[in-house]
Amino acid sequence: MSQTVDRALSILPLLAEGPADLGQVADRLGVHKSTALRLLRTLHEHGLVYRQSDQRYRLGARLFALAQQAVENLDVREIAHPHLVRLNEECGHTVHLAVYEENEVLYIDKVDSRYPVRMYSRIGKPVAITVAAVAKLLLADLPEPERRAVVDRLDYPHYTARSTPNAAAYLRELATVREQGWASDLGGHEESINCVAAPVRGADGRVVAAMSVSAPNVVVTADELLTLLPLVRRTADAITREYSGNTPAKDAV
Structure with a gap:
């Protein structure tokens, strides 16, 4: 230093x-x-x-604001972690927790799959923002002007044939995510990996984090993974209740 x-x-x-x-x-x-x-x-x-x-x-006040922001991000991880572990124990698949920070979506927690096939993802690593299910949830919750501005400045890599092709398509997908209250990535980043995600909310109802379950096709098919969506949403709602003290509104993003 x-x-x-x-x-x-x-x-x-x-x-x-x-x-x-x-x-x-x-x-x-x-x-x-x-x-x-x-x-x-x-x-x-x-x-x-x-x-x-x-x-x-x-x-100065700025220091307190930064400290409060850091505490809030730390709190959601600490509160969420036991829930992520229980979900992993129940389904056996990889579980992630992510937040939106400074124009990136970052993993802040991960519980590895019990299966020999493991996902290459790390805590602190940015996710593929145009395809990842957690990213869709976090961006879908942004106010519309900010959401459009973020989407317009993104690049759209062609990871697979199912990757989001452009900004217009991404905005349509984010609108669907807002309406249905959950998100998925079915082979958009890696053809062999599927993922379903649900939002974690703060006291004001805004999405503060997103959690997901991911698994490779050799372990479960995309359709089989989607059957876990109710369990994923219940886990996210439990984290929301503990983090915010509020009961999540049904099907709201």
């Missing part, structure tokens, strides 16, 4: 103890006041610290 970044980050735990003036910050860091002022100004520009009317500095 560079010395400048290290010093800047050292300011945050200092201010967590309470407001401090420039001299106190400089003394704690062991630097000249001019150096401390440059660091504080940079943090101030990003909303991470705030200068009070008495010229002392405190932690």
Whole structure:
């Protein structure tokens, strides 16, 4: 880590103890006041610290907002994980949990299949956003202007003959997903892999995450996997109830 970044980050735990003036910050860091002022100004520009009317500095609102966002994402994973494990134990297939973050859909949890054939997917890895069932659920819930803007700027790789071909087709599919309350990927990314997914909602009813069950054709057919949809939706609803305290509206996305 560079010395400048290290010093800047050292300011945050200092201010967590309470407001401090420039001299106190400089003394704690062991630097000249001019150096401390440059660091504080940079943090101030990003909303991470705030200068009070008495010229002392405190932690900024932006920092609390980022912390709250991080906690919310962590909470949904922690709450969901036992449910994902139980679903995996019941059906035996790979179970994923994903979120939409900074124009990407990322896996934040995974429980592997009990079968010898395993899916190549990793926690923290972006999904194939134009075909993945979890991505369809997360994008379908975006406000329409944002949804159209995101869809229009995506590329549409031809993974298989069943891949989404273009933006117009994707918008139609997302409209269907919104209406039916679930999503699937039946060979759109890999011809041999099928997937069904359901949404997890926050207290405001918005989709905060999506969970899915995936399996290769050599284990179950697409039709057989689709029979698990009620179980997948019940699991997603159970996570929603625990995460938000709300009972999910039937068939709503």
